[in-house]
Amino acid sequence: MYKISKYTRDFIIDDIHIVYNMVSDSVITIAKDIFNIVLQHKDNLGEIKVIHPELFESLLLSKSIIPATNLDETAELIQSxxxxxxxxxxxxxxxxxxxxxxxxxxxxxxxxxxxxxxxxxxxxxxxxxxxxxxxxxxxxxxxxxxxxxxxxxxxxxxxxxxxxxxxxxxxxxxxxxxxxxxxxxxxxxxxxxxxxxxxxxxxxxxxxxxxxxxxxxxxxxxxxxxxxxxxxxxxxxxxxxxxxxxxxxxxxxxxxxxxxxxxxxxxxxxxxxx
Ligand code: SF4
The missing domain is CATH 3.20.20.70 (Aldolase class I)
Known part of the structure; x- marks a missing residue:
């Protein structure tokens, strides 16, 4: 199970989603139609792994999405x-x-x-x-x-x-x-x-x-x-x-x-x- 990090922000410019994660300080750009996959599966993000493995890997590597077991992101961030x-x-x-x-x-x-x-x-x-x-x-x-x-x-x-x-x-x-x-x-x-x-x-x-x-x-x-x-x-x-x-x-x-x-x-x- 995965969830969207509370430190992830998404901005849309010229039909491109700019997804920024404050913890990893990384930015990924995702075309609108690809980003729709995230929106359609926001309640079960793990499914993206099967539908679009590259997208899933980018989201995970950038920490835009994180394992749902991570209960206290803030404590983890402060610790880092x-x-x-x-x-x-x-x-x-x-x-x-x-x-x-x-x-x-x-x-x-x-x-x-x-x-x-x-x-x-x-x-x-x-x-x-x-x-x-x-x-x-x-x-x-x-x-x-x-x-x-x-x-x-x-x-x-x-x-x-x-x-x-x-x-x-x-x-x-x-x-x-x-x-x-x-x-x-x-x-x-x-x-x-x-x-x-x-x-x-x-x-x-x-x-x-x-x-x-x-x-x-x-x-x-x-x-x-x-x-x-x-x-x-x-x-x-x-x-x-x-x-x-x-x-x-x-x-x-x-x-x-x-x-x-x-x-x-x-x-x-x-x-x-x-
Ligand atoms: S140090 Fe210079 S650049 Fe920085 S806030 Fe002051 S005037 Fe502006």
């Missing part, structure tokens, strides 16, 4: 977060190179002080910490997480030297390397993507949108007021084309959530064939 947080084989170093930002989102809580930029001394300390951590035999993976402000403002003087150093040290001590950025995406230019795609690491970005073009541009704009929607979407497309992992976070309210439909359609059209 705790396990990840307390994973003794992985260490995450969060670096805030600056609190400055090239944007002026109206809701931003940062003070954008021009004085608060990472120093050479701090970068040297971080490098020492990276090496001392990599030497530990219990550590298998090092994750370097850049946050801000806008971390890509300090790409040349902070991100690049730390990433190159971490790559060298991880190779020397046979560790895996992960690099993550929380960025507004405006400065995620092709040259930076090219550089990062050549680093021996799993690299990912979290980039926020605030609605469709009109809504987003009214919220997330450059210092001079220019909107950033097109710049960000183009940069995301390039990053994805270089096989860099991008998570798009949608900030939504009861006023802007419907505006995302056009954005999702645009993204789907962009990535459907890639």
């Amino acid at each position: 977060w705790v396990k990840e947080d307390e994973n003794p084989e992985q260490i995450k170093i969060t670096i805030i190179p600056t609190v400055q930002c090239n944007l002026r989102c109206w809701y931003c809580y940062e003070n954008h002080s021009t004085k608060e930029v990472i120093t050479e001394e701090t970068i040297a300390s971080i490098k020492r910490f990276i090496e001392n951590t990599a030497k530990r035999t219990s550590i298998k993976k090092l994750v370097i997480d850049f946050f801000g402000g806008e971390p890509l403002l300090c790409f040349e003087n902070c991100v690049k030297p730390i990433v190159l150093y971490a790559q060298k040290i991880c190779k020397q001590y046979s560790k895996l390397l992960g690099i993550a950025f929380t960025t507004n995406g405006v400065l995620l230019t092709p040259d930076k993507c090219n550089f990062l795609s050549n680093i021996n690491a799993t690299t990912s970005f979290q980039i926020t949108l605030d609605g469709d073009e009109k809504v987003h541009n009214a919220v997330r704009f450059l210092k001079g007021g220019k909107g950033t929607y097109d710049i960000i979407l183009n940069n995301i497309a390039y990053a994805v084309s270089k096989r860099l992992h991008v998570s798009i976070r949608f900030n939504y309210t009861n006023k802007n959530h419907s505006s995302y439909e056009s954005t999702v359609s645009k993204l789907l059209a962009e990535f459907r064939d890639s």
